[in-house]
Amino acid sequence: MPTATHETVTHEIVQTDFEMEIQARLDAERARLRAEAGLARMREFKKPQERTFTAAERDQVTILFGGLTWKHEAMIKAVFLRQRLPLRKHSHS
Numbered sequence: 001m002p003t004a005t006h007e008t009v010t011h012e013i014v015q016t017d018f019e020m021e022i023q024a025r026l027d028a029e030r031a032r033l034r035a036e037a038g039l040a041r042m043r044e045f046k047k048p049q050e051r052t053f054t055a056a057e058r059d060q061v062t063i064l065f066g067g068l069t070w071k072h073e074a075m076i077k078a079v080f081l082r083q084r085l086p087l088r089k090h091s092h093s
């Protein structure tokens with residue numbers, strides 16, 4: 001007669017095998033869909049080299065922000081105003 005501990009261990013092994021099977025099926029379907037969409041090869045994101053601007057360039061640099069909440073916009077505006085930096089708001093067109 002199996003003990004409660006034996007049944008628990010057996011259930012965990014079966015559950016783990018089941019989860020591995022589901023993950024394998026998901027991975028295979030993702031690969032199929034990527035291939036179907038022409039995206040078979042996944043390229044790793046490579047961060048572009050960032051270039052800082054100098055104090056002499058400050059008057060000619062425009063920094064664009066997008067997709068922010070009104071709270072984030074207010075915070076950025078406050079920082080710019082505190083630093084006495086020019087601030088222009090562009091409409092969504």
